[in-house]
Amino acid sequence: MGKTVAEKIFDAHLVDRPEENVFVLRLDAVFCHEITTPLAIKDLEARGKDRVFDPDRIKAVIDHVTPAKDSKTAEQGRVLRLWARRHGIRDFFDVGRNGICHALFPEKGFVRPGSTIIMGDSHTCTHGAFGAFAAGMGTTDLEVGILKGVCAFRSPATIKVEILGELKAGVYAKDVILSFIGRIGVNGATDRVIEFSGPVVEKMTMEERMTLCNMAIEAGATSGICAPDRTTVDYLWPFIKDEFSSPEAALAAYREFCPDADAQYEAVISHDVSDLEPMSTFGYKPDQVRPVREMENTPIDQVYIGSCTNGRIEDLRVAAEVLRNRKIADSVRGIVSPATPEVYRRAMEEGLLAAFLDAGFCVANPTCGACLGMSTGVLAEGEVCASTTNRNFSGRMGKGAMVHLVSPATAAASALAGHIVNSTLYRG
Amino acid sequence: MKRFGGKVLFLDRSDINTDEIIPARYLTEPSRESLKPYLLEDIQLEGFSPTKDLAGKGAIVTRANFGCGSSREHAAWALEVNGIELVAAESFARIFRQNMFNCGMLAVSLSPEIIDRLFAEFSGKETEVAVDLEAPSFTFTADGSILEVPFTLSRFEGDLIEAGGWVELADARY
Numbered sequence: 001m002g003k004t005v006a007e008k009i010f011d012a013h014l015v016d017r018p019e020e021n022v023f024v025l026r027l028d029a030v031f032c033h034e035i036t037t038p039l040a041i042k043d044l045e046a047r048g049k050d051r052v053f054d055p056d057r058i059k060a061v062i063d064h065v066t067p068a069k070d071s072k073t074a075e076q077g078r079v080l081r082l083w084a085r086r087h088g089i090r091d092f093f094d095v096g097r098n099g100i101c102h103a104l105f106p107e108k109g110f111v112r113p114g115s116t117i118i119m120g121d122s123h124t125c126t127h128g129a130f131g132a133f134a135a136g137m138g139t140t141d142l143e144v145g146i147l148k149g150v151c152a153f154r155s156p157a158t159i160k161v162e163i164l165g166e167l168k169a170g171v172y173a174k175d176v177i178l179s180f181i182g183r184i185g186v187n188g189a190t191d192r193v194i195e196f197s198g199p200v201v202e203k204m205t206m207e208e209r210m211t212l213c214n215m216a217i218e219a220g221a222t223s224g225i226c227a228p229d230r231t232t233v234d235y236l237w238p239f240i241k242d243e244f245s246s247p248e249a250a251l252a253a254y255r256e257f258c259p260d261a262d263a264q265y266e267a268v269i270s271h272d273v274s275d276l277e278p279m280s281t282f283g284y285k286p287d288q289v290r291p292v293r294e295m296e297n298t299p300i301d302q303v304y305i306g307s308c309t310n311g312r313i314e315d316l317r318v319a320a321e322v323l324r325n326r327k328i329a330d331s332v333r334g335i336v337s338p339a340t341p342e343v344y345r346r347a348m349e350e351g352l353l354a355a356f357l358d359a360g361f362c363v364a365n366p367t368c369g370a371c372l373g374m375s376t377g378v379l380a381e382g383e384v385c386a387s388t389t390n391r392n393f394s395g396r397m398g399k400g401a402m403v404h405l406v407s408p409a410t411a412a413a414s415a416l417a418g419h420i421v422n423s424t425l426y427r428g
Numbered sequence: 429m430k431r432f433g434g435k436v437l438f439l440d441r442s443d444i445n446t447d448e449i450i451p452a453r454y455l456t457e458p459s460r461e462s463l464k465p466y467l468l469e470d471i472q473l474e475g476f477s478p479t480k481d482l483a484g485k486g487a488i489v490t491r492a493n494f495g496c497g498s499s500r501e502h503a504a505w506a507l508e509v510n511g512i513e514l515v516a517a518e519s520f521a522r523i524f525r526q527n528m529f530n531c532g533m534l535a536v537s538l539s540p541e542i543i544d545r546l547f548a549e550f551s552g553k554e555t556e557v558a559v560d561l562e563a564p565s566f567t568f569t570a571d572g573s574i575l576e577v578p579f580t581l582s583r584f585e586g587d588l589i590e591a592g593g594w595v596e597l598a599d600a601r602y
């Protein structure tokens with residue numbers, strides 16, 4: 001019987017199956033950040049188990065609130081920093097070298113097709129864009145991952161989502177995933193793996209695939225996965241060129257983690273995006289979505305461009321194109337946070353930061369910050385933000401504030417208009 | 429391994445969520461122990477007072493879908509630091525249940541009939557529960573009434589309990 005990507009990865013990493021629906025897998029990497037890891041570190045210390053399974057396969061970053069904004073966040077950073085030093089974790093990224101985990105770690109070449117990755121963070125599913133099985137876990141699972149390099153998963157049951165048709169100009173991966181979540185709902189894929197496929201995904205860049213997989217959790221999925229292909233290999237080539245004689249050879253090896261033609265899926269969903277318009281959320285749940293057209297004239301107080309969903313260089317390019325030689329509305333505060341120092345540097349070299357600054361944006365440092373309402377753009381009660389992030393839960397970006405999730409193009413256009421609106425890049 | 433049993437707290441409601449068990453505003457607390465005063469602070473339950481009713485309790489008996497909502501493991505920890513290491517319910521939210529066993533704690537599903545009977549015969553009284561993990565079964569006692577209730581544990585859950593949680597089990601086994 002044929003197998004899905006997740007089933008193949010499970011097979012290749014299986015350590016134990018203590019009961020029918022528990023699969024203990026070997027982990028290729030454990031990612032850590034300063035919000036969830038310190039509790040795990042402290043508990044391991046309390047148990048007399050302050051060890052790590054392999055310092056080279058643990059990657060850590062201070063990204064959520066950085067530079068620290070108060071004593072509490074400074075202490076969280078300190079716990080992580082001292083732990084990384086004590087255990088010789090070389091891939092530890094501190095202020096100046098730090099960026100948002102799910103943007104930074106792929107950019108550093110830490111994610112490979114067929115890998116297993118966990119992190120104490122729900123958007124770990126982002127890394128599935130590389131054909132990896134990557135899942136967000138709770139503290140105990142993170143502790144076990146750090147200590148032993150294993151994790152117990154329930155099942156690799158997979159829903160295949162075929163994204164069909166052709167995207168119109170000005171419609172992006174963000175619009176695709178919003179429309180899909182709107183269709184299947186916030187519990188539509190609970191505890192399932194989503195395998196994204198079809199012509200639209202095949203044409204997507206790695207950054208677009210990351211945007212797609214990033215929000216798989218918003219439909220309840222454990223992980224979102226795109227099977228590895230030539231695009232994956234080309235992105236990874238600088239990091240794997242010593243491992244393989246040619247990109248073709250790498251692709252041949254990674255094909256092991258492509259789904260079989262006769263793979264058994266729990267469900268197959270076709271999602272045609274030919275007529276898709278730019279989308280926006282309208283409520284406090286990410287499945288409350290409607291076309292931007294129907295949201296027009298919703299006044300906004302702030303526009304936020306950044307996060308692990310849409311803070312990469314391609315996102316900044318699109319937003320800067322919309323903004324260039326224009327000014328944002330007086331009533332709006334614009335904030336952009338390039339997701340990593342590398343994104344920041346490229347945005348600077350390409351003149352994108354100048355376009356943001358000239359338009360009246362604040363260019364913040366790479367951090368999660370405003371995305372989770374911790375720093376660098378927290379909203380006041382009653383305010384409204386058009387944001388390129390992934391969660392619009394009540395209170396997410398500030399108590400009593402409303403978040404509308406949109407693409408970078410829509411966010412930039414809305415900043416100019418002072419209300420939610422389609423960008424001029426969209427040809428409907 | 430933890431020692432299970434003790435005085436029983438009855439929570440007569442379904443769908444008690446993790447926000448009620450430990451509100452989101454305490455997720456930034458620096459340690460598990462510091463969650464202690466906030467357990468069940470926001471619960472919507474007539475006649476229940478966390479400050480009075482939690483003291484000295486070692487177990488909870490409740491209705492369906494206990495621990496639904498956010499997957500925060502803090503919910504299990506907040507119970508643990510208050511000495512409540514056993515919850516018996518008609519059913520649980522999956523992640524909460526898994527978190528309990530991961531922490532070496534017991535989350536046991538009992539039939540609606542048994543739960544009804546426990547509420548009818550024991551709630552409102554000074555009830556104690558004793559746990560026999562070999563059988564496995566519970567023995568509920570309150571002035572004169574005694575009820576023995578068998579339950580089931582999967583082998584893996586039994587191993588987690590015996591080891592004192594997933595960290596200990598994984599460290600010993602892998």
Ligand code: SF4
Nearest residue numbers: 123307308368371372
């Ligand atoms: S950018 Fe937002 S969603 Fe992404 S990891 Fe940071 S806080 Fe989480």
